[in-house]
Amino acid sequence: MHAPIGAHEHPGLRRADLDPNPIAQFRVWFADADAAEVPLANAIALATADAGGAPSVRHVLLRGITDEGFEFYTNHGSRKGRELEANPRAAFTLLWRELDRQISVRGAARHLSDQDSDTYFASRPREAQVGAWASRQSEVLRDRAALEQRLEGASERFDGEDVPRPPFWGGFLLVPETVEFWQGRRFRLHDRFRYVREGDGWRIDRLSP
DSSP states (O other): OOOOOOTTTOOOOOOGGSSSSHHHHHHHHHHHHTTOTTTTTTTEEEEOOOOTTEEEEEEEEOEEEEESSSSEETTTHHHHHHHHHOEEEEEEEEGGGGGGGGEEEEEEEEEEEEEEEEHHHHHHOOOHHHHHOOOTTTOOOOOOOHHHHHHHHHHHTTTTSSOOOTTTTEEOOOOOOOOEOOOOOEEEEEEEEEEEEETTTEEEEEEEO
């Protein structure tokens, strides 16, 4: 049984527990979440802002963790896609309630290569591939029927053949500049450690809860 929300009955986080590299530490915690069977452990709340600084946030799925950063995919014409073109600064956070942990990442996003986007798109279920062609993400729709008509049209277009990646769809890599690991503790005296990029390395600071 997990402790009730608010109880924070979990082991503490010490500086000595942390890997010197935040991406390596992220992988350790992600493996812990996987082992604990946390539902949708890769669901991140992604924050972007337009050219004027007005923010927006939505949940997307984290699809890759590399030595450089964190990968996700989207329609480039969506609100987040347009905002990342105008202002590549972005951030995300995730909460693993079962482990009483949060991770927050901030940095700059850039496009993944066409090859990387093609490879990931080819791994998606066919229904999701066809759906990517049917949806003009974030555009106003007349009604549900209009979307279903687009889906039917895309299905007919690619009937009997592989579905190629739409030219307006692809991946982004968020390259971290700061990464914070948060472990819930009793009496709200939580453990927080923030990695800050310094040249080729990282500085680690303990933050007050």
